[in-house]
Amino acid sequence: MAGGKLIDLMGITKKFGDNVVLDNLDLYIKENEFLTLLGPSGCGKTTTLRIIGGFENPDSGKVIFDGKDVTKLPPNERPLNTVFQKYALFPHMSIAENIAFGLKIKKKSKTYIQDKIKYALKLVNLEGFENRSPDSLSGGQQQRIAIARAIVNEPKVLLLDEPLGALDLKLRQDMQYELIRLKNELGITFIYVTHDQEEALTMSDTIVVMNQGYIQQVGTPEMIYNEPKNAFVADFIGESNIIPSTMLEDGLVSILGTKFACVDKDFGKNQPVDVVIRPEDIDLIKEEESALNGVVTSLIFKGVHYEMEVLAGGHEWLVHSTDLFPVGSKVGIKVDPFDIHIMNKPQSEDEEAATPDEY
């Protein structure tokens, strides 16, 4: 489990020319945490990681590491190592030489280096690969070597920038479990960048959802999935129905002109809101049992469930159900009050951005 605060990003702003990539970003990362920066392309994930690693200087703000201001320190003076998407192994060196590279620069003894190589290869399940050349290894194996090369330096933090991005789906999934195991065995902090929400949900203790240089939400995978803070997060993490609606009073919302019971409070009377409902939280029932009726307009078999579109109240609802309703079926829509998530409509980015203290 994650421990105390290890890294504190305080008011980080970063511009490239006129492009404000990060705007007054606050975030802390705990010891032994698997924290993932998640968001669409260009939202500032890699820039955040590079600022933590010391590869990029912020225009303003501070990076605090273990209580010490490291904002001005170069990467090699920070207690961390980075693994990039491209493995960047030295092609002319053996695997052992690749792993030993950083340790030789630090002038470690031969026995120390040999022990470390053995230990690291065992950790990444590639024992006996010492004398192989990088080009004789698969993409997944090369990425494991890149990780082995990073961990022999005993970093407190491993920064991983889309390390599985170049691998095919099956290998990526296997490597996700490998990374979780590795992190638990090493007992260090992993900061991971991805735009793949499934990868983030699978591996992370904490997910930081970013958009356009702002943090949208920080929380556990369960919190991010089940209680998205706004429509952007709901839409980015899994599939959702996002429907402009009106809050009538506490516990009652009008969705497409039909009244639904809900549990959310603290919204104004007749306040316009966005309602978010996950496709798996919609029950299709008999027309006469529901006040909101519609017709199934499409149907796809997905293995574990059927994916349907239902036109009801002028809205195309996405529904996942284990029961089959053929196209043309007339159905009623039913949603448990606990599964109706009500969100303020987005206003300015500043108001939307969450600080870590809120989770």
Ligand SMILES: Nc1ncnc2c1ncn2[C@@H]1O[C@H](COP(=O)(O)OP(=O)(O)OP(=O)(O)O)[C@@H](O)[C@H]1O
């Ligand atoms: N060195 C640079 N010079 C100019 N602009 C840059 C530089 N690095 C990043 N940017 C810009 O900053 C923005 C954020 O880039 P960043 O790489 O942090 O995004 P990202 O969320 O990691 O995206 P991706 O998933 O595509 O890598 C982008 O608009 C990018 O073009």
